[in-house]
Amino acid sequence: MISDAAQVKGRRLTWFSLQHKYAPYLFVSPFVVVFAVFGLWPIAKSLILSFYATNGPKSQVFVGLDNFRFLFRDADFVRAVWNTSVFAFWSVFLQLPLSLGLALLLNKKWMRGRELFRLAFFSPNLLGQVFVGVLFSVLFIPQYGLVNKALHAIAGRSVPLDTKWLADPNLVMPALVLTSLWMYSGFNMVYFLAALQAVDQELYDAALVDGANGWQTFLHVTLPGIKPVAVFVMIMSTIGSFQLFELPYIMLGNGPGPDRAGLTIVMYLYNTGFVTGDLGYASAVGWTLALGVLMISLFQMKASGAWKGASE
Amino acid sequence: MKRELLLRLVRVATYAMLIFLAAITITPMIWLLAAAFKNPDDLFHYTFFSPRVSLGNFVDLFTTVDFMRYLINSVFVSCTVVVVQLFFSSLAGFALAKYNFRGKKAVMILMLATMMIPGQVVMAPLYELIYKMGLVDTYVGLIVPGAVNVFGIFLFRQSILQVPDELLDAARIDGCSEFRAYWNVIMPVSRPMIGAFCLISFMGTWNSFLWPQIILQNSDRFTLPIALNQLVSLYSHQYGTLMAGTLLSVLPVIVLFVILQKEFVAGLTAGAVKG
Numbered sequence: 001m002i003s004d005a006a007q008v009k010g011r012r013l014t015w016f017s018l019q020h021k022y023a024p025y026l027f028v029s030p031f032v033v034v035f036a037v038f039g040l041w042p043i044a045k046s047l048i049l050s051f052y053a054t055n056g057p058k059s060q061v062f063v064g065l066d067n068f069r070f071l072f073r074d075a076d077f078v079r080a081v082w083n084t085s086v087f088a089f090w091s092v093f094l095q096l097p098l099s100l101g102l103a104l105l106l107n108k109k110w111m112r113g114r115e116l117f118r119l120a121f122f123s124p125n126l127l128g129q130v131f132v133g134v135l136f137s138v139l140f141i142p143q144y145g146l147v148n149k150a151l152h153a154i155a156g157r158s159v160p161l162d163t164k165w166l167a168d169p170n171l172v173m174p175a176l177v178l179t180s181l182w183m184y185s186g187f188n189m190v191y192f193l194a195a196l197q198a199v200d201q202e203l204y205d206a207a208l209v210d211g212a213n214g215w216q217t218f219l220h221v222t223l224p225g226i227k228p229v230a231v232f233v234m235i236m237s238t239i240g241s242f243q244l245f246e247l248p249y250i251m252l253g254n255g256p257g258p259d260r261a262g263l264t265i266v267m268y269l270y271n272t273g274f275v276t277g278d279l280g281y282a283s284a285v286g287w288t289l290a291l292g293v294l295m296i297s298l299f300q301m302k303a304s305g306a307w308k309g310a311s312e
Numbered sequence: 313m314k315r316e317l318l319l320r321l322v323r324v325a326t327y328a329m330l331i332f333l334a335a336i337t338i339t340p341m342i343w344l345l346a347a348a349f350k351n352p353d354d355l356f357h358y359t360f361f362s363p364r365v366s367l368g369n370f371v372d373l374f375t376t377v378d379f380m381r382y383l384i385n386s387v388f389v390s391c392t393v394v395v396v397q398l399f400f401s402s403l404a405g406f407a408l409a410k411y412n413f414r415g416k417k418a419v420m421i422l423m424l425a426t427m428m429i430p431g432q433v434v435m436a437p438l439y440e441l442i443y444k445m446g447l448v449d450t451y452v453g454l455i456v457p458g459a460v461n462v463f464g465i466f467l468f469r470q471s472i473l474q475v476p477d478e479l480l481d482a483a484r485i486d487g488c489s490e491f492r493a494y495w496n497v498i499m500p501v502s503r504p505m506i507g508a509f510c511l512i513s514f515m516g517t518w519n520s521f522l523w524p525q526i527i528l529q530n531s532d533r534f535t536l537p538i539a540l541n542q543l544v545s546l547y548s549h550q551y552g553t554l555m556a557g558t559l560l561s562v563l564p565v566i567v568l569f570v571i572l573q574k575e576f577v578a579g580l581t582a583g584a585v586k587g
Contacts, residue, residue, distance in 0.1 A: 023411070023490030024416075030403070031400050032419065034457075042441060057443040057444065105326055106330070108326065121334065128518065130537035134541075134554060135340060136340070138347075138554070146339070254541070269432055273435065274435075282436040283436045289433065297428075
């Protein structure tokens with residue numbers, strides 16, 4: 001009897017130590033398997049594919065660097081890069097300052113109803129880009145659209161009621177920037193607000209004692225305090241902007257818009273890869289996008305580091 | 313006295329500014345709500361709410377197209393993805409937070425590296441792969457490539473790192489297997505992160521457009537974003553019906569957000585501030 005119990009206990013112990021040893025491998029294995037098949041393999045395959053011309057998934061011809069050569073000579077691609085860059089520019093230099101401004105307004109100690117304001121500013125982010133696209137394509141219509149009505153009431157004749165936001169090549173980008181401003185300002189504000197609340201309160205007290213004015217305090221206490229988060233938000237926002245697709249695709253009726261004013265890099269990728277069916281060419285577009293975004297991110301990290309050195 | 317007055321003025325101005333900006337922000341949503349319940353004749357007659365409340369747009373939506381089907385498809389796909397991603401992400405996050413094992417560093421580096429690569433890079437080869445597996449136009453092909461969420465694993469790793477080791481050791485001494493330690497110790501204390509992750513994951517899937525657009529062909533399987541995009545041309549002059557469809561498409565996420573709001577904001581900013 002006793003030896004039986006000891007045997008059972010011994011077996012239990014080995015099972016117990018075995019499962020302890022192999023548990024972490026078991027726990028990460030579903031992730032590793034799915035990730036290898038549907039993450040790593042496609043990344044490797046897209047590198048290979050980018051040297052092929054394909055017609056759908058069935059026929060492939062090796063073309064070397066031709067995809068990349070053609071890419072930079074294609075006026076559509078150049079236009080897409082330009083449009084996307086303009087959009088990204090406004091995301092960083094218009095939207096982020098606005099987000100920071102909102103966060104600063106909300107970060108006052110005496111502020112009542114902060115949660116409610118935060119909820120209001122954040123709420124557009126809950127709506128997906130497709131749904132926002134459908135909603136704003138109606139808000140932007142000439143004559144009856146809410147945007148024209150409101151702007152006409154405020155600005156009078158300079159914004160006529162029949163302003164054709166989505167049919168005028170010069171107004172497509174402003175319409176897209178406005179829509180994304182509406183959608184994402186509150187999203188980035190949440191990050192800034194969290195960062196502001198984490199800044200050491202003693203630093204503000206010290207600045208007050210030293211007789212710093214509001215602007216000096218902002219420059220020398222607030223900005224350095226939120227810098228890591230600010231750099232993070234800037235990089236994420238740039239990466240997100242370069243992937244712009246749904247908003248123009250939906251708002252412009254599944255196309256690039258008048259005079260290709262709303263053609264973006266991902267829209268170009270989608271059209272060449274999945275409408276025309278050249279998966280190889282689409283891979284080349286994808287890698288060009290990835291490398292471009294990586295270079296811009298590295299530049300931003302470096303530039304913000306230099307900015308830190310200059311301010312100290 | 314003068315200083316007091318100035319301070320008060322600043323406060324009033326700040327509130328006024330915030331209220332003005334908040335009003336601009338919620339106006340499109342109020343308009344959407346109003347438009348969905350307006351009689352088609354009233355849509356542009358009244359800027360916002362009309363005195364006649366009408367359900368005609370919704371009736372139109374459910375009778376002329378199979379909108380219910382798209383709703384059910386979206387709910388099914390999104391809930392499946394949330395459950396699968398939640399399980400895989402928390403399990404892997406647990407392993408990466410609380411164990412030392414061979415290859416851990418390699419896994420982490422690979423995860424970080426791929427987070428830098430935009431998802432669109434792999435669209436073409438992923439489609440080719442799904443095509444060769446014969447999974448085009450199936451929910452398996454739609455869901456499985458997104459079954460793991462690298463961002464989610466990082467979120468869970470971050471929050472599980474803060475669970476004290478003593479708690480796990482106590483469970484082990486009581487005879488808990490590692491999986492039971494995960495299930496009975498780690499998961500219950502990770503509830504805020506689970507809430508945040510469910511919302512992030514649900515939102516991502518519910519609103520996703522590009523991959524479903526590539527993979528799904530038969531309209532019986534369409535999820536809401538693709539279906540609504542098709543309705544735009546169908547209802548090109550029936551804005552009311554279109555707005556009713558848009559309202560129903562955004563409502564589930566808003567409801568879920570109201571339920572999980574606190575957890576969500578905490579989870580969203582956790583990585584950014586601590587990291």
